[in-house]
Amino acid sequence: MISIVVPTLGRPSLGTLLDALAPQLAELPDVEILLVDDRRDTAGELAVPGALSAYAKVVTGRGAGPAAARNVGWRAARRPWVVFLDDDVVPAPDWARRLLADLAVGDRVGGVQGTVAVPLPGDRRPTDWERSTAGLAEGEWITADMAYRRATLEAVDGFDERFPRAYREDAELAHRVRLAGWELVRGRRVVTHPVRPEDRWVSLRVQRGNADDALLRRLYGPDWRAELGLPPGRRPRHVATAAAGALAVTAGALRTLLPRDGAPRRVLGAVAAAGALGWVAGTAEFAAVRIAPGPRTRGEVSTMLLTSALIPPVAVAHWVRGWWRHRPSGADGDPAGAQS
Template identity: 55%
Template sequence: MTPSYSIVVPTIGRPQLRALLDSVRVACARGPRPLDVVVVDDRAFPDDGGNAPLDLGPDPVPGVRVVRTGGRGPAAARNAGWRTVRTEWVAFLDDDVVVPERWAAALEQDLTAAGPDVAGVQGRIVVPLPNHRPPTDLERNTAGLETAAWATADMVYRRAALEAVSGFDERFPRAYREDADLALRVRDAGWDLEHGVRFVEHPVRPAGNLASVRAQAGNADDALLRTLHGRDWRRLTGAGRGRLPWHVATVAAGLTALGGGVAAAVPGTRAPRAAGTIAALAGTAWAGLTAAFAAQRIGPGPRPGDEGYGPELRRMLVTSTLIPFFAVAHRARGAWTWRGGLGGRVPAWPPPVRAVLFDRDGTLVRDVPYNGDPDAVVPMPGARRVLDGLRAGGVRVGVVSNQSAIGRGLLTSAQVDAVDERVRRLLGPFDTWQRCPHRPEDECTCRKPDPGLVLRAAAVLGVLPAECAVVGDIGSDVGAAVASGARGVLVPTEVTRREELSAAPVVAATLDEVVMLL
């Protein structure tokens, strides 16, 4: 029997997405089809509250659906994707790869061969490089994916393993190191990881002249990985030795030369000659280290006379000068954030719940459709007791509520304000209160199941979305939790549909039980 699988593709709307979906459609026509294809739209929400629809092409994969996550990074996007499916396996693909025609058939072979202790199977990544000239620095860096361990450009995980370790750590904000961290946690949990027979093609996508400088932000993620997994993290992840010690030496030489030069030039300096000598020696060291770094990058690249040689040479000279300073600065920032600022300890993933966000109608108070009468507000059994218990325990509480009656013209904002105020008087103070006044057809980003209300509440409270729990009585409440990266708890009522109940990750019979499940 063919193992069931779904495909999850995080994207920020890059044009390569259409090519991937076209190739997936062809591959799935020649092999077993996925039960779900989830494209996670991780573009940041604009200030006007709406995103233009993703361009999925004129003939997208049958049944493809889109989940919006609001620009929280690929780790959060992948989590939102896999938590919306219920298949045995989840295949993660990057939006800039292309799968061959036999990919689905080869995936079936990989999954069938996987034993019960296998949590994930990696596909081989092929990066096409030019034949008419040596590859550029960008092309060589992209080709490094061919030997990367457990890269999610094509990685399939058993859903049970993802649940066991709570998925990707969303504190990794970039497409960097989050896949290595997941692999380490999965293996630490007792699972095996294997390489499969399938492959994908990863073309080199265009990048700006300073792409290699911007990439140095990943040094902050290296600091997080080191804090989580110890000094031996490079060996454990197969990441290689890295150049950070050389960058530190380059920066130290450069700053010493600058400081010595300033000291030598300041009138009244006691030892201007000594300062000048130190500056000259340090400047020579900086120039030598920078030149060696540039030569290391230029040497394997295009030769004089090759296409693009001039721009590549200028790019290497400029970025080789800048990279050490950016690398060290980002690493220092990461070390402060994850080691100094937090006392050297980072909570295990997922972090503990620091805030609980409740739906209003049907969860905290009886559901009265389009209620504009404060006298009709009736608290749900145990609501005040649960809220007071959370407050006493130092957990922040808030409300995230759809109020489309405002957008429909059935109620005024003042009427809804009056009802909200009545809820506060009956149930006590709330640390944040977020509501969406829009109609479903307005296609806003705040109406649940979109994550806007939860993300706004987390920002107001100063907590990570993953440090929040969302409690509600219908599927859109759980959907908002999944899309935002919060934990979702369904407390069913008479309006809860059977399919919402079966799809909910956590179900509580009462509000009192919610507290025990967090």
């Protein structure tokens, strides 16, 4: 009845997930677990714990990201329901029992999402990264715990592998599923998603997702956020802040090339000052929004100040990169690259 697909890079959290699943599997009739080993460079075969040897097998991924790994997993699955779990979640003790109840749905329901709980510190305010991870609890149709009928996945050809990160690929799949006439509903099973430890630069690295947003813009037009049910982003503000900074630098550099006395030099000086003021205002507003709800420790504040200055140009650069990479090609005008 159920295939559980877990794409993994072999992180230690996988063992925690499997330990939580093992005592519950007897409650699931006709279940299999497919561990998709998506490591590019493997030191050895991924080991299946002895307690799961009757249920689990390892499937070799292509090292092309979570969307491609999930496609490998569900296409190898043999059961009518495919439940995707991330390798860093922990199912609740009653997860299997609630999963069975969640899947008792009508024929037109193509997918059932589980509830994702993100534990946050109880003795202090959460950091920016912790709040970002906690946003998973409000996400719709995220594959941290998402069950789809295999027939539904076949009907829409699974995940779009042009999304190379764990970002937007699940929302885009859900959109195509609904366009195909299937319903998506929320279930009552629960998994916990602990906050992964990260360094102070994580907010810069996640800006790579802007390239995937550019693909969605190419696919669904200027109203792509509303069409996919995604919240508004800060990109217009990032563009304005980055543009103000670029204007200040450019005008300042040109000003140094002109004679000291003259109207053009004064005009460029005024332009540079206006650009600098706009950059400072935009950066200060962004930093304040990120600092205010946090713990406001010295380390957190310094990280927010530094990364708030860097994020706007980094975000815009990734957006432009994605916009160019996925520019229309061919007679049909579809974005470059084929969906797998």
